[in-house]
Amino acid sequence: MDTFFYGPSWNYVGLDCEIPEPGSFKRSWIGERQVVVVRDKDGSIVVHENRCAHRGARFCWNNKGKVDSFTCPYHQWNFALNGKLQGVPLKRGALGKGGMPSDFDATQHGLKSLRVHVEGGSIWATFDPNAPSFAEYCGTQMHEYVQRLFNGRPLKLLGYNRQFIPSNWKMYIENLKDPYHATLLHSFLITFGLWRADTQSESIPTEGGKHGIMISRNVGKKESAATSEIKRFKGKLELLDMDSVTPRQEFDDGKVVGLTLFPSVVLHQQANTLGMRQIIRRASTASSSRGRTTAMPTKTLK
Numbered sequence: 001m002d003t004f005f006y007g008p009s010w011n012y013v014g015l016d017c018e019i020p021e022p023g024s025f026k027r028s029w030i031g032e033r034q035v036v037v038v039r040d041k042d043g044s045i046v047v048h049e050n051r052c053a054h055r056g057a058r059f060c061w062n063n064k065g066k067v068d069s070f071t072c073p074y075h076q077w078n079f080a081l082n083g084k085l086q087g088v089p090l091k092r093g094a095l096g097k098g099g100m101p102s103d104f105d106a107t108q109h110g111l112k113s114l115r116v117h118v119e120g121g122s123i124w125a126t127f128d129p130n131a132p133s134f135a136e137y138c139g140t141q142m143h144e145y146v147q148r149l150f151n152g153r154p155l156k157l158l159g160y161n162r163q164f165i166p167s168n169w170k171m172y173i174e175n176l177k178d179p180y181h182a183t184l185l186h187s188f189l190i191t192f193g194l195w196r197a198d199t200q201s202e203s204i205p206t207e208g209g210k211h212g213i214m215i216s217r218n219v220g221k222k223e224s225a226a227t228s229e230i231k232r233f234k235g236k237l238e239l240l241d242m243d244s245v246t247p248r249q250e251f252d253d254g255k256v257v258g259l260t261l262f263p264s265v266v267l268h269q270q271a272n273t274l275g276m277r278q279i280i281r282r283a284s285t286a287s288s289s290r291g292r293t294t295a296m297p298t299k300t301l302k
């Protein structure tokens with residue numbers, strides 16, 4: 001965990017559109033550590049570890065909201081949006097006794113803030129101040145695809161979908177580098193031609209296999225020589241609402257692309273949807289470890 005999540009890696013933590021105004025925040029995760037993604041008063045985005053500078057309590061207990069500042073529930077230390085310590089109850093003690101030492105320096109007791117990178121509406125953070133730049137961490141090819149997806153157009157959050165996956169977290173990060181299963185297993189993708197073996201597709205491992213780019217093209221609902229071999233192709237399957245399986249041309253290249261960015265996220269563009277599948281690792285036991293993904297489908301606005 002120290003190497004992959006808390007080391008020199010860039011982790012997806014949220015979308016710009018989730019924290020629209022100064023004071024808006026969302027709680028997120030990097031590995032097993034909670035972080036709070038906040039829009040500061042000047043509109044910039046800051047990310048703090050959700051750990052009070054006093055005795056380490058979680059100062060934020062809501063997944064989303066809007067605040068002027070953060071007050072830790074334990075001893076009510078108060079922190080500005082940018083993480084600066086700005087209030088300590090009973091700082092001078094009571095009845096002339098106790099309190100903080102006279103040389104107590106509030107500037108040395110702010111929240112632990114992470115390095116942040118914003119790429120066209122997506123927010124990334126790293127615990128390591130010496131991590132390479134986000135672009136370097138991605139590598140040229142992956143970075144181009146991230147910029148294609150997050151090209152600055154406004155995004156609208158449609159909602160959240162959470163799934164518990166009883167497996168090692170690495171199982172999920174490898175899943176989208178495996179197009180083989182998708183073209184055999186997912187009736188939905190196969191039948192409606194969203195992801196199929198008989199279309200022009202590519203799976204490109206990058207940065208030595210750390211990241212992965214999976215490219216395909218929507219072909220619509222049609223049978224071909226390949227579908228006769230695919231048991232899960234269901235020619236009779238229809239939907240009352242075809243909207244989610246009706247591709248819309250959004251990019252000139254006509255591609256649909258899934259990006260696996262190690263270690264924390266799969267960025268999934270399909271038909272007219274965009275989903276961030278964030279991996280949130282849960283505590284492990286001696287015999288198993290569990291992972292959780294959070295998909296956040298968003299709709300692009302023209």
Ligand code: FES
Binds near residue numbers: 052
């Ligand atoms: S632990 Fe947060 S104020 Fe004491």
Ligand SMILES: [Fe+2]
Binds near residue numbers: 175181182186
């Ligand atoms: Fe799948």
